[in-house]
Amino acid sequence: MADRKIISFENIKVACKNCSLATLCLPMGLAPEDVERLDAIVKRNRPLHRGDHLFRQDDSFHNLFVVKTGSVKTYAPSEDGGEQVLGFHLPGEIIGLDAILNNRHGCSAKVLETSAVCELPFDRLEDLAANVPSLQHQLYRLMSKEIADETHMLMLLGKKNAEERLAAFLLSLSNRFKRRGFSSTDFYLSMSRHEIGSYLGLAVETVSRLFTRFQDEGLVRVERKHIQIIDREGLESLVAGQRNHRDQQQAPS
Amino acid sequence: MADRKIISFENIKVACKNCSLATLCLPMGLAPEDVERLDAIVKRNRPLHRGDHLFRQDDSFHNLFVVKTGSVKTYAPSEDGGEQVLGFHLPGEIIGLDAILNNRHGCSAKVLETSAVCELPFDRLEDLAANVPSLQHQLYRLMSKEIADETHMLMLLGKKNAEERLAAFLLSLSNRFKRRGFSSTDFYLSMSRHEIGSYLGLAVETVSRLFTRFQDEGLVRVERKHIQIIDREGLESLVAGQRNHRDQQQAPS
DNA sequence: CGGCGGAATTGACGTGGATCAATTACGATC
DNA sequence: GATCGTAATTGATCCACGTCAATTCCGCCG
Numbered sequence: 114m115a116d117r118k119i120i121s122f123e124n125i126k127v128a129c130k131n132c133s134l135a136t137l138c139l140p141m142g143l144a145p146e147d148v149e150r151l152d153a154i155v156k157r158n159r160p161l162h163r164g165d166h167l168f169r170q171d172d173s174f175h176n177l178f179v180v181k182t183g184s185v186k187t188y189a190p191s192e193d194g195g196e197q198v199l200g201f202h203l204p205g206e207i208i209g210l211d212a213i214l215n216n217r218h219g220c221s222a223k224v225l226e227t228s229a230v231c232e233l234p235f236d237r238l239e240d241l242a243a244n245v246p247s248l249q250h251q252l253y254r255l256m257s258k259e260i261a262d263e264t265h266m267l268m269l270l271g272k273k274n275a276e277e278r279l280a281a282f283l284l285s286l287s288n289r290f291k292r293r294g295f296s297s298t299d300f301y302l303s304m305s306r307h308e309i310g311s312y313l314g315l316a317v318e319t320v321s322r323l324f325t326r327f328q329d330e331g332l333v334r335v336e337r338k339h340i341q342i343i344d345r346e347g348l349e350s351l352v353a354g355q356r357n358h359r360d361q362q363q364a365p366s
Numbered sequence: 367m368a369d370r371k372i373i374s375f376e377n378i379k380v381a382c383k384n385c386s387l388a389t390l391c392l393p394m395g396l397a398p399e400d401v402e403r404l405d406a407i408v409k410r411n412r413p414l415h416r417g418d419h420l421f422r423q424d425d426s427f428h429n430l431f432v433v434k435t436g437s438v439k440t441y442a443p444s445e446d447g448g449e450q451v452l453g454f455h456l457p458g459e460i461i462g463l464d465a466i467l468n469n470r471h472g473c474s475a476k477v478l479e480t481s482a483v484c485e486l487p488f489d490r491l492e493d494l495a496a497n498v499p500s501l502q503h504q505l506y507r508l509m510s511k512e513i514a515d516e517t518h519m520l521m522l523l524g525k526k527n528a529e530e531r532l533a534a535f536l537l538s539l540s541n542r543f544k545r546r547g548f549s550s551t552d553f554y555l556s557m558s559r560h561e562i563g564s565y566l567g568l569a570v571e572t573v574s575r576l577f578t579r580f581q582d583e584g585l586v587r588v589e590r591k592h593i594q595i596i597d598r599e600g601l602e603s604l605v606a607g608q609r610n611h612r613d614q615q616q617a618p619s
Numbered sequence: 620c621g622g623c624g625g626a627a628t629t630g631a632c633g634t635g636g637a638t639c640a641a642t643t644a645c646g647a648t649c
Numbered sequence: 650g651a652t653c654g655t656a657a658t659t660g661a662t663c664c665a666c667g668t669c670a671a672t673t674c675c676g677c678c679g
Contacts, residue, residue, distance in 0.1 A: 189521060197521050211517055213510035219517065239506070243499055250492065256509040257466035263516035264464055264472065268442060268450050270523035271567040275666065306627060314524040316667050321628055337627080337675080528636065559657065569637050574658055590645080590657080 126157040137205035137292065138179055139251055147245045154241060156232040167222040167230060174212035176232045180204050183228020184303045187220045198312040201304060203289050210259050225303040270314050273354060278313040279323045280351040287342055298342040379410040390458035390545065391432055392504055400498045407494060409485040420475035420483060427465035429485045433457050436481020437556040440473045451565040454557060456542050463512050478556040523567050526607060531566045532576045533604040540595055551595040
């Protein structure tokens with residue numbers, strides 16, 4: 114009891130309308146009274162800690178999750194203990210949309226650092242969306258964004274080499290931090306080299322070597338998890354890939 | 367006029383309720399009267415021919431497209447005339463969901479063979495969905511499926527080698543043909559080796575060599591575009607990837 | 620403060636698949 | 650049926666990146 118009181122500050126729950134993420138998250142584009150209605154179905158839990166799961170593959174699906182602070186990775190575990198990282202999720206990003214299809218989660222989601230996460234019961238959200246066209250539209254938009262983002266990732270994995278992939282990854286993080294009001298040039302990675310490699314389809318050693326190479330070339334400053342972007346344009350021209358190889362031929366009519 | 371009459375058989379337009387795809391497509395799970403309402407907003411065009419575009423990258427977005435017969439590829443063109451194939455779409459599959467976000471198509475869509483395609487004005491569909499919960503739900507499901515499919519593809523590109531990718535591709539086609547009432551063991555490819563390679567992140571030559579290898583190993587019979595699956599289980603065990611390499615290590619807690 | 624264990628780095632080496640280069644096989648057109 | 654252009658196959662070579670192995674670094678805990 115006393116205990117509960119002491120840590121009660123953890124329970125401070127920011128209403129959607131006061132949340133700094135309102136312009137990236139579901140409330141985007143909603144009228145104030147609709148934000149209130151959305152607010153009424155959001156569950157806000159106490160912070161989770163590194164290693165906690167939001168859900169595991171094959172869990173039955175009830176809620177979508179939105180990162181409020183911290184970061185989360187989604188991944189597909191494989192029998193043999195290995196895993197394929199599918200995504201890293203920053204504040205304002207929605208997790209679980211792939212589970213609507215079968216009412217079952219197709220991947221696992223694990224917290225990378227102490228994080229706050231909002232929970233949205235999907236059936237209630239769906240009901241509300243049917244009555245609030247702008248919310249319905251925003252849901253479609255968010256799902257569309259998820260599709261577009263994954264398409265972008267497919268292109269990265271399909272035809273970019275290792276350095277183009279890592280450069281794109283760093284720029285993606287940089288841009289997302291910026292939108293969230295953090296520095297776009299100075300940030301900390303919450304994931305390991307191993308996880309970055311898994312996400313980008315590269316070996317850990319390759320990731321490590323590229324970080325040192327990028328640093329030697331004056332593109333970034335790397336100190337363990339601490340990243341500083343020194344030459345953003347340099348990274349961008351890497352991604353654009355002057356040195357792009359595969360598949361430059363003409364397609365058939 | 368006479369002309370129009372002569373080819374008028376092309377204009378035979380199957381209503382959704384009579385369409386053989388009703389159980390895979392948007393009408394899935396809708397009550398008959400709701401199918402009628404959906405039917406009312408569907409535009410059915412005359413068949414398109416090989417090379418015709420449904421839309422091009424950066425076109426403004428108005429309609430979703432559903433393949434009725436034939437096949438369509440989506441791809442991202444690059445300045446230099448190259449392209450990255452993003453997907454192959456068979457009857458009953460929806461195209462254009464990634465465009466909802468910005469009201470602009472993020473990729474191009476081109477018909478691979480003579481094909482019939484239904485067109486759905488998205489704004490009218492959205493309005494209808496707001497009034498027909500089962501349609502709204504079906505739309506969420508279809509978008510969720512798109513996300514889950516792309517996730518699956520990310521895993522393929524992220525950690526599978528060339529033969530695992532091609533085996534998975536063949537099995538995917540086989541399964542999709544089966545659901546559509548076609549043979550799952552004997553079919554024709556509507557796309558070129560080059561397009562397969564682009565889709566799978568492989569060089570044309572690699573695709574070609576793998577086809578011959580698979581044939582030599584008695585997994586399939588290949589004769590140009592004509593494919594016969596001889597040993598489905600063999601292909602499946604390839605995909606499962608006994609010989610799987612990358613990333614079998616333990617993840618951190 | 621010292622010792623332990625996982626994470627990261629660095630180096631040496633091997634290989635899967637890209638690239639380059641011919642050759643062959645089709646399909647379209649007249 | 651001859652001609653041409655593109656698709657597909659096949660072979661030879663190369664290299665980006667994975668794998669293996671050793672070392673260093675850092676956070677953690679007694």
